[in-house]
Amino acid sequence: AQxxxxxxxxxxxxxxxxxxxxxxxxxxxxxxxxxxVQYPNQGLQLLLKYLSGSTLVKGINGFExxxxxxxxxxxxxxxxVHISDTAEYFCAVSGYSSASKIxxxxxxxxxxxx
Amino acid sequence: DTEVTQTxxxxxxxxxxxxxxxxxxxxxxxxxxWYKQKAKKPPELMFVYSYEKLSINESxxxxxxxxxxxxxxxxxxxxALQPEDSALYLCxxxxxxxxxxxxxxxxxxxxxxx
Numbered sequence: 001a002q003x004x005x006x007x008x009x010x011x012x013x014x015x016x017x018x019x020x021x022x023x024x025x026x027x028x029x030x031x032x033x034x035x036x037v038q039y040p041n042q043g044l045q046l047l048l049k050y051l052s053g054s055t056l057v058k059g060i061n062g063f064e065x066x067x068x069x070x071x072x073x074x075x076x077x078x079x080x081v082h083i084s085d086t087a088e089y090f091c092a093v094s095g096y097s098s099a100s101k102i103x104x105x106x107x108x109x110x111x112x113x114x
Numbered sequence: 115d116t117e118v119t120q121t122x123x124x125x126x127x128x129x130x131x132x133x134x135x136x137x138x139x140x141x142x143x144x145x146x147x148w149y150k151q152k153a154k155k156p157p158e159l160m161f162v163y164s165y166e167k168l169s170i171n172e173s174x175x176x177x178x179x180x181x182x183x184x185x186x187x188x189x190x191x192x193x194a195l196q197p198e199d200s201a202l203y204l205c206x207x208x209x210x211x212x213x214x215x216x217x218x219x220x221x222x223x224x225x226x227x228x
Binding site for chain 2: 034036041042043044045046049090101102104105106107109
C-alpha cells in the first residue's frame with residue numbers, strides 16, 4: 001500500500017518569491033507521483049506527473065517537481081509565484097498496477113501576498 | 115472537448131428528499147469516479163466505474179447509489195442523506211480504465227443537507 005504526506009498545511013509567500021511545497025511518500029513498490037491544484041470553487045487539475053525517466057518533471061503554469069527516490073520525496077517548486085497561484089495543492093501517489101488507486105495527500109494551501 | 119461537466123453546481127436538500135447528481139464527459143474515457151470532498155480535506159474516493167461496470171465501492175452507505183447509463187454519463191442518486199453528507203461531490207474520468215491514470219475532474223456539486 002502507498003501513502004503520501006504533505007508536511008505543510010499552509011504556505012504563505014510574497015508575490016514573485018520562490019516557493020517549495022513538500023511531499024513525501026511511502027511505498028514498498030515503485031510508484032507514480034502526481035501534483036494536482038484546486039482553485040477556489042473548482043475541481044482538481046493535474047499540474048504534473050512522474051511516471052519514469054528524468055527525475056525533474058516540468059508541468060503547467062511554470063511549476064516543476066523533482067523525484068528523489070532515496071529521500072522518497074516529490075517536492076513541488078516554482079521560481080516566482082503570482083497572485084493567481086493561490087490555491088490548494090495536492091500531492092498524490094499510486095502503484096504501477098492498473099488496479100492501484102490514486103491516494104491523495106492532505107493538501108497544502110498556498111497563499112500569495114502582494 | 116477535455117471537460118467533465120457536473121450538474122447541478124449547488125444543491126440543497128432535506129433529509130427525506132431524493133435527488134441526483136449528474137456527470138458527463140465526451141473524451142472517450144473508460145473509467146469514471148465519484149469523490150467526496152469535505153472543506154479543507156483531500157478528495158475521498160467513493161465509487162469507480164470501469165467500462166461501465168462498478169469496480170470499486172469504498173464501503174459507501176447505501177443512501178448513495180451510483181449509476182452509469184453509458185460510457186459518457188455517471189449519476190449519483192441520493193436518498194435519505196444526513197447533514198454530515200454535506201460536501202463537495204466531484205466526478206472524474208480517466209482514459210484507459212486504469213485507476214492510476216491522470217484524472218480529469220469536474221467542478222463539482224456543492225451539496226448541503228438540511
